[in-house]
Amino acid sequence: MIKSVQLDSIQINYTDAGSGQPVVLLHGFPLDHSMWTPQIAELSKECRIIAPDLRGFGQSTLTLEDAENGVEMHQYAEDVAALLDKIGLKEPVILCGFSMGGYVLWQFALRYPKRVRAVVLCDTRAVADSNEAREGRIKTAEAVMESGLNSLIESMLPKLLSKVTLTQRPEVVSQVTQMMRSCEPAAVAAALRGMAAREDVTGELAKITLPALIIVGSEDVISPPAEMRGMAELLPHVQFVEIPESGHMTTLENPGAVTESLQRFVAEITGG
Numbered sequence: 001m002i003k004s005v006q007l008d009s010i011q012i013n014y015t016d017a018g019s020g021q022p023v024v025l026l027h028g029f030p031l032d033h034s035m036w037t038p039q040i041a042e043l044s045k046e047c048r049i050i051a052p053d054l055r056g057f058g059q060s061t062l063t064l065e066d067a068e069n070g071v072e073m074h075q076y077a078e079d080v081a082a083l084l085d086k087i088g089l090k091e092p093v094i095l096c097g098f099s100m101g102g103y104v105l106w107q108f109a110l111r112y113p114k115r116v117r118a119v120v121l122c123d124t125r126a127v128a129d130s131n132e133a134r135e136g137r138i139k140t141a142e143a144v145m146e147s148g149l150n151s152l153i154e155s156m157l158p159k160l161l162s163k164v165t166l167t168q169r170p171e172v173v174s175q176v177t178q179m180m181r182s183c184e185p186a187a188v189a190a191a192l193r194g195m196a197a198r199e200d201v202t203g204e205l206a207k208i209t210l211p212a213l214i215i216v217g218s219e220d221v222i223s224p225p226a227e228m229r230g231m232a233e234l235l236p237h238v239q240f241v242e243i244p245e246s247g248h249m250t251t252l253e254n255p256g257a258v259t260e261s262l263q264r265f266v267a268e269i270t271g272g
């Protein structure tokens with residue numbers, strides 16, 4: 001069920017479905033919580049799923065200041081903490097972050113370790129942007145504000161989806177395109193500036209002693225399997241799952257395999 005809460009100066013929309021162990025799903029860029037639709041449908045039969053639209057995305061709002069200065073990853077993490085406070089959820093959650101949602105997850109887990117029971121890193125990275133990537137993001141943020149999302153969508157689609165998905169699965173291409181198209185340019189530009197400013201957390205990974213699951217699409221070119229295997233070596237208690245027949249958008253390109261991995265992991269954590 002879609003709900004909304006008012007935080008200080010913004011409104012956050014979120015899905016809250018099912019009951020039991022809370023699992024928080026954080027979406028990627030430039031997307032919204034509906035990228036988790038197949039997982040929400042299945043996992044909410046066994047646990048409580050909370051899937052927010054991060055500040056500015058989906059139906060959540062952003063401030064004028066965010067639009068001008070950008071939103072850093074720790075701000076999204078603070079929003080998630082404020083959302084959990086607002087709905088009175090004190091028990092530790094299983095926190096699952098996809099790509100940019102993973103950048104937010106690092107900030108949340110490092111700031112609020114007691115609020116997290118386990119983590120799932122889905123197609124994400126621990127390193128910061130290279131200088132070139134950072135400059136590219138700032139230029140893209142400016143271009144998006146000036147002329148809208150079309151060229152960003154065109155350049156991102158082949159990175160988000162595998163070649164087979166792009167050429168043979170028009171329904172997935174259309175779902176991802178729609179999600180991107182419905183984003184507010186100001187939210188997209190703000191997140192680009194925030195991602196450009198994010199720090200490298202590689203040196204912090206050893207501190208995340210919680211059980212961790214890494215999920216990566218076998219053809220992910222944004223956070224490739226080899227890079228995520230390197231991340232796995234630094235996390236003390238980790239399982240690694242490579243999702244076949246998928247690029248970066250594992251939750252939609254191979255939803256069944258992602259759901260199964262999450263179900264297995266949640267059952268292990270909860271003893272279910």
Ligand code: MLT
Binds near residue numbers: 101195222
């Ligand atoms: C995402 O899927 O969230 C983005 O590709 C992350 C990024 O651009 O670094």
